[in-house]
Amino acid sequence: MSDNPDQPLTRIQRQNRQIILQGALTAFSTNGFRGATIDQIAEAAGLSKPNVFYYFGSKDEIHRNLLTGLLDMWLAPLVAINPDGQPLDEVLTYVRAKLDMSRDYPRESRLFAYEVMRGAPHLTEILSGRLRNLVEDTVTLLRRWMDEGRLARVEPHHLIFSIWSMTQHYADFEVQVQAVLGPGHDPYAEAGEFLDQMYRRMLAV
């Protein structure tokens, strides 16, 4: 079945593939690729193990499917930066959107984190292809804004890295954040305020 070229999927196929991917997302994002087992995935999906293999040919295929399938969603906020908007607003909106994604989709954040940390074997072409181009476009835009004096000057690549690292930190290192903050804190609310303040000071002209 999984070696079907591109016949349209049946209702059950669409359904079960989705269910499996959801279970796999939970498993992979909790334990990493090697740490997650097909049994876990099957369990989380409520299907038998052979049935999982009926829909996906291998553990690897599930993983690749997840990564590429979620990439668009993950990069959407970057694409959404409006070249005709107010520079500072656009950056702050991007930061906000990225932080919201960490809050609302921590599993996805961790999935990507695990993959990049282990050397991104399933993402290398994308990292140095599509992602790199996307970043390059944004860098060009940011540099233009800086040239026009509408944004304080910093190295744009590293500005982007800073946004990625700080927002995803709250999802990927949640345990640490919780442990250090202790109870009675709303990490994402506080982080939102902090990041807003921080990027305003850094980028205001």
Next chain:
Amino acid sequence: MSDNPDQPLTRIQRQNRQIILQGALTAFSTNGFRGATIDQIAEAAGLSKPNVFYYFGSKDEIHRNLLTGLLDMWLAPLVAINPDGQPLDEVLTYVRAKLDMSRDYPRESRLFAYEVMRGAPHLTEILSGRLRNLVEDTVTLLRRWMDEGRLARVEPHHLIFSIWSMTQHYADFEVQVQAVLGPGHDPYAEAGEFLDQMYRRMLAV
């Protein structure tokens, strides 16, 4: 041997334990705890597998040993903040030191990252104990400096998180940084400049 109470270690014991821990650091930091195998560790250490077990009772024990053994080194820069120094200088020095650690000890950075991401089963007590206290002390100091008007006001916990996330990003997500920057960049040199600029603007009074 590994169940010896606290007899002094022989020369060979000291040596081989060290060699094993180095091999394990490489293995764990590359593939995570579940992804690393004893065979890999033995191979990297140049010892036979049973011999590895002669020095450490289990894979878990090696891992725990590594984590706790490296913790002091990892937290040293935070401890080194001088309450009597110039506030901004102290923070910038801390940032610099943390960035240098990511550059010089990327394996250690990844080891901790993997551990925290999988829920820190071997670090929970430390995270909410010693680490938390250390952070709390630093937070108090930072707040005092802010009260005295010697540092711009931001939420100190999140200031610390920002330093952790941004510096460790360059070690943990090295593949992504390299892929996005492309050749002809010195990530750590650029990051040093960027972070200096960033924290100056954020914290200058």
Next chain:
DNA sequence: CGTGAACCTGACTAAATGGTCAATTATCCG
């Protein structure tokens, strides 16, 4: 309703992996 395709599963395999142990070799020290 009937039939062929789609869907599902119990029982299995092969390989990987954490860990053990009896037996051998190296080292230390009186």
Next chain:
DNA sequence: CGGATAATTGACCATTTAGTCAGGTTCACG
């Protein structure tokens, strides 16, 4: 030197785990 202790290892075990397969069940649709 010689015996005791430390260090080492080949061969092994039990479990886990990715993946298979023959055969059974359910579904879509004419």
